[in-house]
Amino acid sequence: MSEVLTAPLVVEFPFTRSLGPVQSAFLTGLRERTVLGVRTGDGRVVVPPTEYDPVTAEELRELVEVGSAGTVTTWAWNPAPRRGQPLTTPFAWVLVRLDGADTALLHALDATGPDAVRTGMRVRVRWAAERTGAITDIACFVPDDGPAGEGLPAVHRGEFADPVTLLTAPARLDYTYAPGRAQSRYLQALAGHRTVGERCPSCRKVYVPPRGACPTCGVATDTQVEVGPRGTVTTFCIVNIKARHTANLDIEVPYVYAHIALDGADLALHARIGGIPYDRVRMGLRVEPVWTEGGRFPDHYRPTGEPDADYDSYKELV
Amino acid sequence: MREVAIVAFGQSVHVRDSAEISEVEMLMPVLHDVLAQTGLAARDIDFTCSGSSDYLAGRAFSFTMALDGVGAWPPVSESHVEMDGAWALYEAWVKILTGEADTALVYAYGKSSPGDLREVLTRQLDPYYVAPLWPDSVALAALQAQALIDAKLTDERELAGIAARSRADAESNPHAQLRGALPAGEPLVAPLRSGDCPPIGDGAAAVVLAAGDTARRLAARPAWIRGLDHRIEAHSLGVRDLTDSPSTRLAAQRAGAFEGPHGLKGRGGVPTVDTAELHAPFTSQEVVLRRALGLDAADGTVRINPSGGALAANPVMATGLIRLGEAAARIHRGASDRALAHATSGPCLQQNLVAVLEGE
Numbered sequence: 001m002s003e004v005l006t007a008p009l010v011v012e013f014p015f016t017r018s019l020g021p022v023q024s025a026f027l028t029g030l031r032e033r034t035v036l037g038v039r040t041g042d043g044r045v046v047v048p049p050t051e052y053d054p055v056t057a058e059e060l061r062e063l064v065e066v067g068s069a070g071t072v073t074t075w076a077w078n079p080a081p082r083r084g085q086p087l088t089t090p091f092a093w094v095l096v097r098l099d100g101a102d103t104a105l106l107h108a109l110d111a112t113g114p115d116a117v118r119t120g121m122r123v124r125v126r127w128a129a130e131r132t133g134a135i136t137d138i139a140c141f142v143p144d145d146g147p148a149g150e151g152l153p154a155v156h157r158g159e160f161a162d163p164v165t166l167l168t169a170p171a172r173l174d175y176t177y178a179p180g181r182a183q184s185r186y187l188q189a190l191a192g193h194r195t196v197g198e199r200c201p202s203c204r205k206v207y208v209p210p211r212g213a214c215p216t217c218g219v220a221t222d223t224q225v226e227v228g229p230r231g232t233v234t235t236f237c238i239v240n241i242k243a244r245h246t247a248n249l250d251i252e253v254p255y256v257y258a259h260i261a262l263d264g265a266d267l268a269l270h271a272r273i274g275g276i277p278y279d280r281v282r283m284g285l286r287v288e289p290v291w292t293e294g295g296r297f298p299d300h301y302r303p304t305g306e307p308d309a310d311y312d313s314y315k316e317l318v
Numbered sequence: 319m320r321e322v323a324i325v326a327f328g329q330s331v332h333v334r335d336s337a338e339i340s341e342v343e344m345l346m347p348v349l350h351d352v353l354a355q356t357g358l359a360a361r362d363i364d365f366t367c368s369g370s371s372d373y374l375a376g377r378a379f380s381f382t383m384a385l386d387g388v389g390a391w392p393p394v395s396e397s398h399v400e401m402d403g404a405w406a407l408y409e410a411w412v413k414i415l416t417g418e419a420d421t422a423l424v425y426a427y428g429k430s431s432p433g434d435l436r437e438v439l440t441r442q443l444d445p446y447y448v449a450p451l452w453p454d455s456v457a458l459a460a461l462q463a464q465a466l467i468d469a470k471l472t473d474e475r476e477l478a479g480i481a482a483r484s485r486a487d488a489e490s491n492p493h494a495q496l497r498g499a500l501p502a503g504e505p506l507v508a509p510l511r512s513g514d515c516p517p518i519g520d521g522a523a524a525v526v527l528a529a530g531d532t533a534r535r536l537a538a539r540p541a542w543i544r545g546l547d548h549r550i551e552a553h554s555l556g557v558r559d560l561t562d563s564p565s566t567r568l569a570a571q572r573a574g575a576f577e578g579p580h581g582l583k584g585r586g587g588v589p590t591v592d593t594a595e596l597h598a599p600f601t602s603q604e605v606v607l608r609r610a611l612g613l614d615a616a617d618g619t620v621r622i623n624p625s626g627g628a629l630a631a632n633p634v635m636a637t638g639l640i641r642l643g644e645a646a647a648r649i650h651r652g653a654s655d656r657a658l659a660h661a662t663s664g665p666c667l668q669q670n671l672v673a674v675l676e677g678e
């Protein structure tokens with residue numbers, strides 16, 4: 001059993017989203033320390049506001065201003081805040097029904113401990129020092145000694161100078177990627193300058209790179225077969241766009257990217273072709289891998305100088 | 319209407335971390351298991367449908383790799399839902415009802431180990447008002463648990479009892495990840511303790527569906543799907559009554575859970591089943607589901623989660639399909655005549671699917 005490989009994998013995606021009239025008014029309002037809700041056909045006030053009635057799906061546009069203080073409807077004590085959460089010290093998650101609202105908003109409550117929190121307690125918004133038009137403009141809620149708000153909700157036109165119309169929501173997730181048995185074996189062999197495919201016990205095809213299963217037969221491919229190192233170009237394309245990834249900045253365009261059937265393999269893998277002018281690459285060209293100093297995989301493939309392979313020898317792999 | 323049954327069910331041994339194997343390597347033995355149970359080869363299956371989520375592995379189109387384990391030559395009819403496999407089963411059921419297929423293979427898998435599941439699940443939340451706060455899955459369930467406690471619908475003692483019952487039942491489930499007596503644990507996000515929460519783990523499951531006489535030929539005692547329905551509620555938690563699950567109740571009504579078997583009239587509001595496999599990853603969610611389904615009114619005549627449920631093994635995206643599979647397997651082996659199976663998705667039981675399964 002080979003050692004299982006793992007590697008860190010970070011996925012980051014800063015989604016930019018358009019805001020409709022209701023969400024734009026709400027988030028711009030937060031920037032201006034004003035909390036807006038929306039009134040439904042039956043007179044209920046939804047905070048945070050939605051563009052459509054959660055019950056009837058009727059379109060909603062009538063904005064109202066609600067209080068920045070309210071009542072906790074349920075809570076949960078978070079002893080170990082996690083990355084991205086509103087507070088870095090232990091806090092309570094709360095659903096808060098703001099004065100004048102009929103629904104509750106999710107946020108964090110800054111409290112000294114779970115004994116200081118209860119359902120029904122009064123809380124108020126602590127505004128973030130720098131506000132941009134986001135739910136995080138509410139830094140958190142804090143316990144409130146003041147009286148319940150009166151005279152709310154008040155009709156609000158939802159009009160602000162310089163309204164926020166886009167929301168950029170950055171997200172980052174951290175993973176540990178593990179490629180599994182078949183690909184671990186492949187990558188470990190590759191680091192030793194050997195290319196290992198796996199043979200399907202049913203159809204006898206040799207797959208490279210192997211993924212542990214024969215996609216045709218649906219069975220495990222657990223017999224390793226060394227293939228290559230030489231192979232034949234089965235088809236190719238000429239790339240005219242400069243690679244943007246820093247690892248590929250040194251590659252001049254145009255260059256050739258090819259499918260290469262390694263000797264003994266029944267599946268062509270793909271790689272860059274070097275060591276030959278781009279317009280001289282052809283189907284049937286015999287190639288071999290080129291390794292850079294300390295490289296864990298071939299940098300590219302170059303011509304071996306052998307005569308071209310006969311078309312019949314690789315036509316099934318094109 | 320065509321009769322459709324679950325004729326085979328298989329699942330992996332669920333583990334905390336399966337780094338040594340890829341998704342397809344984890345899935346293949348399960349697929350081979352259910353095919354062997356029916357004597358079918360992959361080419362005999364009319365329709366294949368799977369459920370999984372790219373967010374678990376952090377890789378786009380990860381389900382296409384898993385498809386290698388099915389064997390796609392000659393070309394197969396295939397579909398995928400970015401949801402729990404219970405919803406893939408729903409799609410396959412509809413496909414068979416329409417007459418477009420006689421047999422279907424449904425599978426689901428989830429490897430939670432590569433990422434931080436509590437963070438990954440925040441990405442399914444409202445991206446405008448909620449996701450930027452990164453409230454993790456345990457925190458949201460804890461808000462629901464506190465709402466139940468405030469409403470005096472449960473207490474920490476009852477929740478601990480649910481955890482203990484589930485993990486004691488899992489003793490006889492060789493696939494479960496957590497078994498036997500476990501401490502209630504420290505508060506993870508109070509009021510939920512670690513014992514109230516599901517294990518994080520990796521696993522896969524598969525079922526084979528078949529219509530009418532094909533099902534009778536493939537299984538000694540098919541688990542007939544008498545009804546299947548799924549419903550969804552508003553995504554905003556602050557709009558919903560977190561102590562109730564009207565979508566579960568409605569789905570159960572539409573699936574016939576309160577009607578008598580074989581056309582007999584049921585007792586009003588009490589499910590007419592002997593087994594209920596509930597997809598309740600948190601102890602507090604079982605309380606919500608039991609109330610929504612009238613299971614407490616059944617006076618203990620319904621066996622709840624004899625498999626140990628999601629508290630014993632929770633391979634995200636497969637856990638719901640496993641509830642359907644476990645309920646069907648009980649019918650297959652004669653331990654149940656009529657079972658309810660439930661699957662959920664989204665925070666705090668936002669979406670719910672209910673099936674009623676019956677033996678002949």
